[in-house]
Amino acid sequence: MYHILEKTIQAAFRAKVRSQFQSDLDIAIEQPRQASFGDLALPIAFQLARALKQNPKKIAADLVEAVGPIPGVAAMEIAGNGYINVRFDRGLFGASLLGVPAPAIAAGDEKIIVEHTNINPNKAAHIGHLRNAVLGDTFVRMLRAAGNRVEVQNYIDNTGVQVADVVVGFHFLEHKTPADVAALIASERFDYLCWDLYARTSQYYKDNPEALKWRAETLHSIEAGTGDLSELGHLVADAIVKAHLKTMLRLNIEYDVLPRESEILHLKFWAAAFELLKERQAIYFETEGKNSGCWVMPSSAFRGTDEANEDSKVIVRSNGTVTYVGKDIAYQLWKFGLLGKDFHYEPHTTYADGHQVWVSTAEPQTLAAPKFGGGSTVYNVIDTRQSYLQDVVVAGLKALGYEKQAEQSIHFSYEMVALSPRCCADLGIELSEEDARRPYVEVSGRKGLGVKADDLMDQLIETALREVASRHAEDTEAQQRTIATEIAMGALRYFLLKFTRNTVIAFDFQEALSFEGETGPYVQYAAVRARNILRKLTERGEQVPDFSKELNAEAMARELGSEDSWQILLAASKVESAVERAIASGEPAHVARYAFQLAQTFNNFYHQYPILIEPDRAKKVFLLWMTSFFAQQLERTLAVLGIAAPAYM
RNA sequence: GGGCGCGUAGCUCAGUUGGAUAGAGCAUCAGCCUUCUAAGCUGAGGGUCGCAGGUUCGAGUCCUGCCGCGCCUACCA
Secondary structure, rough: HHHHHHHHHHHHHHHHHHHHHHHOOOOOEEEEOOOOHHHEEEEEHHHHHHHHHOOOOHHHHHHHHHHOOOEEEEEEEOOOOOEEEEEEHHHHHHHHHHOOOOOOOOOOOEEEEEEEOOOOOOOOOOOOHHHHHHHHHHHHHHHOOOOEEEEEOOEEEEOOOHHHHHHHHHHHHOOOOHHHHHHHHHHHOOHHHHHHHHHHHHHHHHOOOOHHHHHHHHHHHHHHOOOOHHHHHHHHHHHHHHHHHHHHHHHOOOOOOEEEEHHHHHHHHHHHHHHHHHOOOEEEEEOOOOOOOOOOOHHHHHHOOOOOOOOEEEEEOOOOEOHHHHHHHHHHHOOOOOOOOOOOOEEEEEEEEEEEOEEEEEEOOOOOOOOOOOOOEEEEEEEHHHHHHHHHHHHHHHHOOOOHHOEEEEEEOOOEEEOHHHHHHHHHHOOOOHHOOOOOOOEEEOOOOEEEEHHHHHHHHHHHHHHHHOOOOOOHHHHHHHHHHHHHHHHHHHHHOOOOOOOEEEEEEHHOOOOOOOHHHHHHHHHHHHHHHHHHHHHHOOOOHHHHHOOHHHHHHHHOOHHHHHHHHHHOHHHHHHHHHHHOOHHHHHHHHHHHHHHHHHHHHHHOOOOOOOOOHHHHHHHHHHHHHHHHHHHHHHHHOOOOOOOOO
16 A cells, blocks of 8 residues: 555656656655654655756645645645655555555566576585575565566586586596495485585695696586586586575575576587677687687677776687686577577476476477576676676677667676684684684685585574474474474575675674574564464454454544554555565665564564553454554565564464 | 775664665663563663765765775686
């Protein structure tokens, strides 16, 4: 309702501003500094004052006069130097909230693609990967809540250097056959085993640089798709992808399709993209300098105009193999449906609710898969450290003449998760003198330095379980564990979401393991309390009233005449606005913050109004309605954040 | 050297795209469990928004220059 009013007011003012002042200014909507000023504020008169060289106060007055009455709006006042403060019709507002929430308006049949997770399939996931997946997954939930059609892709780089290095470890360092590795996959914690092996192999290269020839040999074999090394590569990558999907599922993160790099190669996606790039002269063959013999993209394509000593970017190496960026350009073209090629697919994993993940294959399959790719907007959730490479990919689209798609190709970047000095101490990591002076230490897969995702989740669950067990000793351990898991995952998702995207998270166990203050469990607790009141009511033999029968605009107006009740309700009815703003700013953190404020408001309400013992029947019905409205709004917001609302806490 | 980002309370961070009196959480201190769960609530103290200029009715937010920190700047991803 708040959302609809906002839109109505915006539209009314936009129309008048256009007809009266010939201006296409965006109608900004703010929250007044003080609640007593009104429910909404429009600073539009200030913006117009500049262009018109007129007194903002007069402009505001003229506008309000011209716009006239708006349904749902009780009053508009001019305040300060020219603010237009809007007051809603409280009775109408409350009454309109009595039904079930209207489903989001479908935003046409255009498809938005969100690519996230994209972890190299050669070792266990760590906390940095979790930030990527949780940001991506939450953004997907936000877009879907706003009525968009969204496809979730998780790109699998199963032919890259990192997989090759683990294969080198198994084959050359440990002399394992594919059968040996298959046995390990069946019997061991394989992703953890690879975590250590990858670090060991990296160290081995450092000590024995000549061993790098093994990497080259392995990469060659994987690319050709033949021999033991290639078989090992597939074994490792497939097993690790399964492990990653399992890890992410613990956080309620699911995917629609897994496009794999092996198919980008075998189905000649790159060959097609290469032809396009050459034909439209987006790249050229370098004949001199250090990049001699390579196909390169000139730096002018992806950098500003001053190309003083900037290097061009190698797309095809002098040995004829394509770099990651080249493959990514081909992949990006496919995402927009511009490549003229498609993958084949087979089922990969089926989630509990029947949702099917598909994986790309090189061969045609009998089972019909949905149509993937061909999006109108593409969000690539990728670490900010890869900004340079992402710029090159977008420049590739532009150089091919796909201006519009280049614009709709969005690098949804985020800063890294690093380790706080205290965290390093907790993990028993010894820091160099140089590192010890830094505010945080970068995670490194090569060094095996980091916090594994599953370890962190296990630790969170154990911490939550102790708390749940002490509060609900009467429950079975299985029940306690279910609740503890929901709380732990809520805490983790919230922790990763509460920071805005370009803030470096210096990971710290003490902060991450906290369940108090601005945390996921705080929000969950509020939702549980709201449900508890309604449950207690029926336990006492009373019935939850039929609110739409017992409350009407008149009753609402009476109850909401209290400034306090009105402010509480107003705060609770802004879920859609909060989600929409967060989408516009690209910040899932804004939804997290709204969830926290919502919970805070409810806790205030909870302490201020004893509900079950309220003697006045009419008042009690209203308070119960507020409670159920809060429960609904809290659960909806938690759902957008991918956080469960536990049955009890 | 160049590119991108950051600098706001003791600590960790928000700040609705330039608006009304700069906000949260943690920590500290003082209160609140015989009332719907205290993973909660109420209150207090705590600020030269890195520094210096500029733009204007108005700047934490925009522009310039400094200072400090981080990341990127591979024929790795």
